[in-house]
Structures are given as structure tokens and as C-alpha cells.
Amino acid sequence: MTATPARPNAALVLIEFQREWLDPEHGRLNHLVEDRDLLDTAVGGAAAALATARAHGVPVVHVPLVLTPGAPELKGWTPARLGLRAAIPAAGTWIRGSAGAEFAEAFRPAPGEPVVRGRAGASAFAGSSDLDLILRRLGVTDVYLAGFATHVCVESTLREAHDRGYTAHVIHDACAAFNRAQQDHVREHVIHHFGGETDAAAFTASLDATAAAA
Numbered sequence: 104m105t106a107t108p109a110r111p112n113a114a115l116v117l118i119e120f121q122r123e124w125l126d127p128e129h130g131r132l133n134h135l136v137e138d139r140d141l142l143d144t145a146v147g148g149a150a151a152a153l154a155t156a157r158a159h160g161v162p163v164v165h166v167p168l169v170l171t172p173g174a175p176e177l178k179g180w181t182p183a184r185l186g187l188r189a190a191i192p193a194a195g196t197w198i199r200g201s202a203g204a205e206f207a208e209a210f211r212p213a214p215g216e217p218v219v220r221g222r223a224g225a226s227a228f229a230g231s232s233d234l235d236l237i238l239r240r241l242g243v244t245d246v247y248l249a250g251f252a253t254h255v256c257v258e259s260t261l262r263e264a265h266d267r268g269y270t271a272h273v274i275h276d277a278c279a280a281f282n283r284a285q286q287d288h289v290r291e292h293v294i295h296h297f298g299g300e301t302d303a304a305a306f307t308a309s310l311d312a313t314a315a316a317a
Contacts, residue, residue, distance in 0.1 A: 114162040114243040115152060116234075118227055118250025118257055120210035121167055123196055123203035130203050131196050136252075137282045145279035148303035149249045150209055152277050155307040157213065159314055162241050165212045166219045166227040166234060166250070166260075168197045169204050176223035176230060187225055187255075225259035228267065235267060245270045247306060249277035254285040261297050271298030274306055 123132045125146065136142045156163050170176050174192040183189045191197060197204050212218050217237045223230025238246065246269050250257050257278050264271035273294050280286040294300050301309075 112242055112244040113247060114164055114238060114241060114245070115156040115247050115249065116164045116166060116227060116260070117149065117153065117210060118166045118248065118260060119168055120149065120165070120207050120250060121197075121203065122205050122207055124251045125207040125210075126202070131194065132203075135281050136279055138279070138286075141279045141283060141286060144276050145249075145251070146209075148274060148277035151303045152247070152249055152274055152306050153210065155303075155310055159310045161310065162243065163213070163216045164219065164234065164237055165206070165210075165216060166222060166232075167204065167206065168222055168256075169199050170197045170223075172198055174198075225256050226263040227256065227260040228263045229259075238269070243269070245272065247272045247274055247301070249274045251279055252285075253278040253280040253289050255280075258289055258293055261294065265297040273298065273300050274303055275300050276302045 121130075123130045124136070125133065127133050153163060155161075170191070172195075174197070177183060177188045177191060179188065183192065206212065219227065219232050219234045219237065221231035221233060223232070228234050246264050248257055248260055248264075248271060253273075253275075257273065261271050261273060273289075275286075275290055275294075278286075280289065290300065
């Protein structure tokens with residue numbers, strides 16, 4: 104891994120730090136993460152990155168997935184027969200007002216931190232999501248991604264961030280796939296095509312160094 108330093112015009116983008124993933128009792132997707140050490144590491148890494156970003160005034164953007172019952176937001180102009188467009192309505196996850204759709208306690212947005220609305224797809228930019236507008240208004244050039252799942256929504260966001268002209272970085276120990284093989288595949292075969300990789304410790308050290316030099 105070649106750690107990429109945090110840039111002055113950076114933002115930390117937190118993807119789906121919600122109870123569906125992080126609450127074993129109320130989260131209907133928590134059981135999908137087979138590698139519990141990987142999940143625990145991601146939670147710890149994300150918490151560290153979040154604390155550092157807040158301490159240094161780096162924008163934090165929260166990207167939940169919140170849908171109405173039946174998930175009509177995902178239907179599109181063709182019938183939803185395959186993929187997440189079919190699986191999510193069938194599972195009944197991410198429903199507005201449900202326990203699973205709530206932010207996990209440790210990752211609730213602080214006052215003033217933007218929360219993306221209108222997302223309708225795997226990428227944090229999908230549908231009528233206002234993520235791109237938020238980032239542009241903040242003058243962000245570099246996005247640091249953390250969240251779930253590495254091989255689904257984080258990867259989708261990485262690819263789209265690249266195609267929209269952002270410099271994208273994955274904080275790999277602040278993300279979790281379902282198992283180590285999936286996590287390693289993204290790290291070894293995907294990330295370098297669309298951005299860079301770092302870890303929570305390097306992200307923290309870079310911001311600390313930038314602050315010390317200011």
C-alpha cells in the first residue's frame with residue numbers, strides 16, 4: 104500500500120454508517136459480514152478518521168441510504184429484476200423510519216455536517232443525490248471514502264468520483280466487505296484504477312502534519 108496524503112481541499116465521505124450494517128440486533132444486513140474482525144477494524148478506523156477530520160476542520164459528509172416502503176426510488180424505467188434494485192425491495196431494508204435506517208450512534212452527524220439526501224443506488228452519487236453539489240460548494244477536490252460494503256457501495260462511489268473528476272482515496276481500514284477475499288480483491292485489483300489507498304493512521308498523520316506546518 105502506498106498511502107496518499109490528505110489534501111487541503113479534502114472531505115471525508117462516510118457511506119452507510121447505519122444500523123442496518125452496524126447493529127447486530129436491529130441491522131438486517133449485519134449478518135452478511137462474515138469476517139467480524141474486518142467489520143470491527145472498519146468501525147475503529149472510521150471512528151478514528153472521523154475524530155481526526157472533525158478536529159482539523161475537514162468537512163465530513165454523511166451518505167446514508169434511506170428509502171420509502173417498496174423502494175420506488177430504485178425502480179428506474181425498466182422492471183427491477185436483478186441486482187440491488189431487486190434485492191433491496193425484496194429484503195425491505197433501508198426503509199425510512201425503521202431502526203435499520205438510523206445512523207449508528209457513534210456516527211451520528213454533528214451539527215452543521217451535511218447529510219446527503221435523495222440517493223437512489225449503489226454509488227453515493229446515484230439518483231438525485233446532492234453529494235456532488237455539496238462537494239463542489241465546499242471546494243472539495245479530494246474525497247476520502249469510508250463505509251460499507253467495500254466491494255459494493257464504496258467501490259461504486261470510488262468509480263463515479265473518479266469519473267466526475269474528483270481525486271478519490273479509499274481508507275481501507277475504515278471499510279469492510281463481507282469477507283477478506285472480497286476486501287483484498289478491491290484493494291489489489293480495483294482501487295489503483297480509480298484513485299488511491301490510505302489507512303486511518305496515515306490519514307490522521309497527514310492532517311496532523313498539515314496542521315503543524317500551517
